[in-house]
Structure formats: structure tokens, C-alpha cells
Amino acid sequence: MSHHDTELLSHECGDCPIRHRAVCARCDSDELARLEQIKYYRSYQVGQTVVWSGDRMDFVGSVVSGIATLTQTMEDGRRQMVGLLLPSDFVGRPGRSIAAYDVTATTDLVMCCFRKKPFEDLIAKTPHVAQRLLEMTLDELDAAREWMLLLGRKTAREKIASLLAIIARRDASLKLRTAKGALTFDLPLTREEMADYLGLTLETVSRQMSALKRDGVIQLEGKRHVIIPDFDALAELTGDDSDGGFLV
Amino acid sequence: MSHHDTELLSHECGDCPIRHRAVCARCDSDELARLEQIKYYRSYQVGQTVVWSGDRMDFVGSVVSGIATLTQTMEDGRRQMVGLLLPSDFVGRPGRSIAAYDVTATTDLVMCCFRKKPFEDLIAKTPHVAQRLLEMTLDELDAAREWMLLLGRKTAREKIASLLAIIARRDASLKLRTAKGALTFDLPLTREEMADYLGLTLETVSRQMSALKRDGVIQLEGKRHVIIPDFDALAELTGDDSDGGFLV
DNA sequence: GTGCCCGGTTGATTTAGGTCAAGGCCCGGC
DNA sequence: GCCGGGCCTTGACCTAAATCAACCGGGCAC
Numbered sequence: 337m338s339h340h341d342t343e344l345l346s347h348e349c350g351d352c353p354i355r356h357r358a359v360c361a362r363c364d365s366d367e368l369a370r371l372e373q374i375k376y377y378r379s380y381q382v383g384q385t386v387v388w389s390g391d392r393m394d395f396v397g398s399v400v401s402g403i404a405t406l407t408q409t410m411e412d413g414r415r416q417m418v419g420l421l422l423p424s425d426f427v428g429r430p431g432r433s434i435a436a437y438d439v440t441a442t443t444d445l446v447m448c449c450f451r452k453k454p455f456e457d458l459i460a461k462t463p464h465v466a467q468r469l470l471e472m473t474l475d476e477l478d479a480a481r482e483w484m485l486l487l488g489r490k491t492a493r494e495k496i497a498s499l500l501a502i503i504a505r506r507d508a509s510l511k512l513r514t515a516k517g518a519l520t521f522d523l524p525l526t527r528e529e530m531a532d533y534l535g536l537t538l539e540t541v542s543r544q545m546s547a548l549k550r551d552g553v554i555q556l557e558g559k560r561h562v563i564i565p566d567f568d569a570l571a572e573l574t575g576d577d578s579d580g581g582f583l584v
Numbered sequence: 585m586s587h588h589d590t591e592l593l594s595h596e597c598g599d600c601p602i603r604h605r606a607v608c609a610r611c612d613s614d615e616l617a618r619l620e621q622i623k624y625y626r627s628y629q630v631g632q633t634v635v636w637s638g639d640r641m642d643f644v645g646s647v648v649s650g651i652a653t654l655t656q657t658m659e660d661g662r663r664q665m666v667g668l669l670l671p672s673d674f675v676g677r678p679g680r681s682i683a684a685y686d687v688t689a690t691t692d693l694v695m696c697c698f699r700k701k702p703f704e705d706l707i708a709k710t711p712h713v714a715q716r717l718l719e720m721t722l723d724e725l726d727a728a729r730e731w732m733l734l735l736g737r738k739t740a741r742e743k744i745a746s747l748l749a750i751i752a753r754r755d756a757s758l759k760l761r762t763a764k765g766a767l768t769f770d771l772p773l774t775r776e777e778m779a780d781y782l783g784l785t786l787e788t789v790s791r792q793m794s795a796l797k798r799d800g801v802i803q804l805e806g807k808r809h810v811i812i813p814d815f816d817a818l819a820e821l822t823g824d825d826s827d828g829g830f831l832v
Numbered sequence: 833g834t835g836c837c838c839g840g841t842t843g844a845t846t847t848a849g850g851t852c853a854a855g856g857c858c859c860g861g862c
Numbered sequence: 863g864c865c866g867g868g869c870c871t872t873g874a875c876c877t878a879a880a881t882c883a884a885c886c887g888g889g890c891a892c
Contacts, residue, residue, distance in 0.1 A: 418729035487735035488783025535736025
């Protein structure tokens with residue numbers, strides 16, 4: 337995950353992440369050209385649904401800007417988020433035409449899409465793309481397994497701390513850092529969305545956020561803007577092995 | 585997942601699942617020959633650790649017979665299973681040399697292994713293998729997301745029912761079915777392992793198993809042998825959309 | 833301005849599942 | 863046959879988080 341970010345940063349080319357993540361690793365102008373031909377952009381407003389679970393989905397694509405979520409819903413309405421898509425993340429799976437999850441824009445969202453059929457043809461012809469996609473999928477699988485540990489074994493407090501750390505790492509690393517090392521970012525999720533991510537209720541999320549604030553681990557400006565004065569202190573609370581990987 | 589089983593069954597060739605799962609889909613004797621040259625077998629006894637998280641892992645492979653688990657452990661000992669590997673499942677990731685999870689044999693286990701370096705070379709040269717691997721990884725990702733819903737939102741009873749249904753589907757479909765449609769199988773996991781799968785304690789697992797037995801949803805012969813008189817009744821309790829996909 | 837709706841907070845109470853503890857059953861070693 | 867150790871069950875009790883409910887505050891439509 338982190339090495340993708342750096343890769344993304346290390347190229348200053350165009351506007352479409354798929355280039356970087358699926359192809360650029362072993363650049364080939366032929367492939368790029370073919371990708372160019374079949375790609376197009378779509379925009380969604382905050383709250384809008386990109387696809388419903390069970391619906392036909394005839395494209396794959398990647399997030400250019402904004403944030404989308406994958407969620408599963410049980411008949412009685414219980415919801416679990418199963419994917420959080422930040423810029424450069426990939427959506428859709430080659431070889432499947434029916435969406436397995438609801439995909440929703442939680443902020444205004446721009447996606448770079450490829451019609452599925454031509455994209456699949458491209459994969460079949462260009463090994464690099466398949467390999468890159470494999471790598472990305474394996475990264476996602478790792479993230480999913482990390483997430484399973486969180487859902488199955490962590491306390492509410494640890495869950496919140498983990499989520500904040502994840503967002504801080506992925507989001508704030510590209511953005512603002514105040515003078516004396518504090519991290520700063522806007523939460524891209526409502527309390528309810530956080531709850532769906534963490535397998536909690538929104539009330540518990542709210543209470544734990546208040547608790548972390550009371551304990552000085554985080555500061556809040558308004559309800560969404562988070563300041564983390566000491567990232568290590570937060571990382572302590574995640575319950576994870578606190579080795580490294582942070583910020584490159 | 586189910587279509588792999590059928591694929592596996594539809595070929596009556598040799599003893600090594602990797603053939604079927606990673607390659608056979610588009611058979612190519614050249615690739616098979618190359619795979620043959622770099623493969624070897626390893627056996628593990630029940631309880632034995634295949635690799636520890638953090639250790640060097642210089643092979644990839646697939647399960648030939650028996651069952652293995654992937655688990656994550658927090659420093660204070662809390663454990664979460666994040667993968668359950670049944671015959672034909674793949675272990676290890678090309679491009680990573682350090683294992684991210686503990687891999688343990690929960691029954692006697694035979695693995696078919698490939699030294700990582702030559703296998704990676706093979707992937708780079710043969711698009712079919714990379715594509716097949718991508719497909720398998722995407723299946724695993726779907727399974728992981730199903731699992732996340734279970735961990736985050738299901739009750740203990742639903743969790744147990746889901747696990748039994750999963751094992752019944754994957755295991756019993758290949759094995760015994762008694763006369764009047766009842767499914768029958770041996771649990772390949774201890775109560776503690778079930779708990780680690782489900783994000784519960786072993787006591788809760790035990791209580792819920794007793795409850796399902798009391799309610800006539802399952803019967804137990806000894807502690808491990810399960811009889812499911814009416815699979816649909818069990819499926820009702822999983823909380824999942826009870827559409828289809830069962831048994832092909 | 834007024835009102836209301838949405839997102840968020842906080843409190844009181846309930847409850848599912850965890851924790852701690854006491855056995856039971858079965859199998860293998862002596 | 864007896865003992866010991868896994869593995870499992872069951873009971874009594876506790877607690878973290880869910881549930882139910884009241885309320886806050888900002889933005890926006892009228």
C-alpha cells in the first residue's frame with residue numbers, strides 16, 4: 337500500500353491513477369495507448385450510489401479523487417463496510433459482471449472507468465497488467481485480513497484508534513503536517529460510516545471519539561477535523577505490533 | 585469457489601492441485617512441464633507450524649490434502665484466524681519473502697510447493713498462470729469480505745451456523761450424503777479454532793453448538809462428527825440472503 | 833427570522849458474550 | 863487398572879457494547 341503511494345508520487349504524469357497502479361510499474365507506451373482508447377471518466381456526488389449489489393456492472397475502474405465504500409447489507413438492515421476506496425484504488429473484478437457489493441460515494445467522487453470487455457481483452461494480451469492487478473489484489477487481501485483481526489478481536493477503543501491511524505497514514509501522509517509533527521486531516525466518514533467500518537454502533541463510535549479527545553490522544557475541530565498531536569501515542573492504542581512502515 | 589471444485593473434479597489427471605487451479609484452465613503442456621520441474625511435496629503433522637509470521641518463506645504452494653489455517657496474533661495473545669486453507673487452496677504470495685501470518689496444519693497436511701523464485705519467473709513468462717492466480721486471489725478476497733460481515737455484524741448463533749454451512753458446502757459436497765438428504769461431515773477444527781475463526785471464545789462456541797443441537801438443527805456424534813438433517817434450516821440461521829449457489 | 837432536518841452527543845438501561853471456575857469424557861502411557 | 867492431559871461442556875457472574883431515548887447545533891428551505 338505504501339509503496340503504491342510512493343510510486344504514485346514518483347511519477348508526475350497525467351491524471352489517471354490506473355496508469356500508475358496497473359501499468360506504470362513496467363511502462364509500455366503500447367499498453368498505455370490501448371488503455372487511453374477505452375477509458376472514460378464518471379463523476380458522482382456525495383451519497384450517490386455507484387452500483388447496487390446484484391446489479392449489472394459493465395466496467396472496472398479506479399478512483400481518481402474522492403472516496404467510495406463497498407458495503408454488504410443483511411436483510412434486516414445490518415450493514416458492514418468491506419472496502420474503503422481511496423484515490424488510486426481499483427474497483428470491479430474482471431470476469432464478473434454482477435456487482436457483489438454496494439459501491440457508494442461518501443464524498444464527491446471521480447472515477448476513471450474502462451469498459452469491462454476491452455479491459456479483459458487487454459489483460460489477456462498484456463501480462464504486465466495482469467501481474468500488476470494481481471499485486472494490487474494481494475495488497476487488498478492483506479488489508480482485508482488486517483481488518484478481520486480488527487473486527488474479530490479488537491475493543492471499541494482499539495478499533496477507533498486503528499481507523500484513525502489508517503486514515504492518517506494514507507491520507508495525511510499526502511497532505512498537511514503542522515509544525516511540531518502533529519498530523520491533521522478531515523474525516524471522510526460520518527460516525528455511522530465509521531461504525532459500519534468497525535462493526536460498532538454509531539453511539540459507541542461517538543463515545544469513543546469523545547473519550548480519545550478527553551484523554552488528549554486526538555483533538556477535534558468541529559466534528560470532522562482531526563488533529564493528532566502524537567501519532568505514536570495513537571498507534572499505541574491500536575493493539576498492533578508497532579513496528580514500522582509509517583510514512584515511507 | 586464452487587466452480588473451482590467442479591473444475592478440479594472435471595479433470596482426472598495427477599495428484600497436484602496447482603495444475604488444475606493455476607494452469608489447467610487453459611492447458612499448455614509447456615507450462616505444465618515447467619511446473620513439474622520446480623515442484624516438490626512437503627508433509628506436516630497435525631498441530632505443526634508450516635511458517636511463522638515474520639519468518640522467511642521461500643516457497644509458494646497449494647494444499648494437496650488436509651487443512652491449514654492462517655492466523656494473526658496480537659502481543660497479548662488474542663488470536664484471529666484470517667484464512668482457512670482446504671485442499672486446492674493456494675498459500676504464499678509472489679513478490680513477498682516474509683510471511684505475514686502464521687500458517688499451521690490443523691490436520692495432517694500435504695502441500696505441493698514451488699520454490700518462489702522460479703515460480704515468479706514462470707508467472708512473468710506465462711500470462712495464463714498470472715491470470716489464474718488473479719482469479720483465485722479475487723475469490724479469496726470475496727471470501728474475506730463475506731467473513732468480515734460475519735465478524736462485524738453476526739450474532740454468535742449466526743456465526744456458528746455460517747461456519748457449519750461453509751464447511752458443509754465445501755467439504756460435504758465432495759463426500760458423504762446420507763439417504764434422505766442429510767449432510768454429514770467431521771469438523772476439522774477444535775472448538776478453540778472455531779472460536780478463532782469466528783471472533784468468539786471457545787466457551788461461547790461450545791454453548792452455541794449445544795444450543796443448535798438442542799434445537800435439532802444439528803446432531804452430534806461424539807464432539808466432532810456433525811449431521812445436518814436439513815441444510816436449509818441451517819442456512820436460515822446464517823442471516824445470509826438464502827439465494828443459491830449450493831452444490832454446483 | 834423560523835423551523836426542521838441531519839449529523840452528532842450523551843445518559844440510562846439492557847444484554848450478548850466474555851471471564852472464571854468446576855467438572856466430564858476419552859485416550860494413551862505406565 | 864490408574865493416572866494425566868487434551869478437549870469439551872456447563873454454570874455463575876461480570877462487563878463492554880448495544881439499545882432506547884433525549885437533546886444539541888448548524889445549515890438550509892421557506
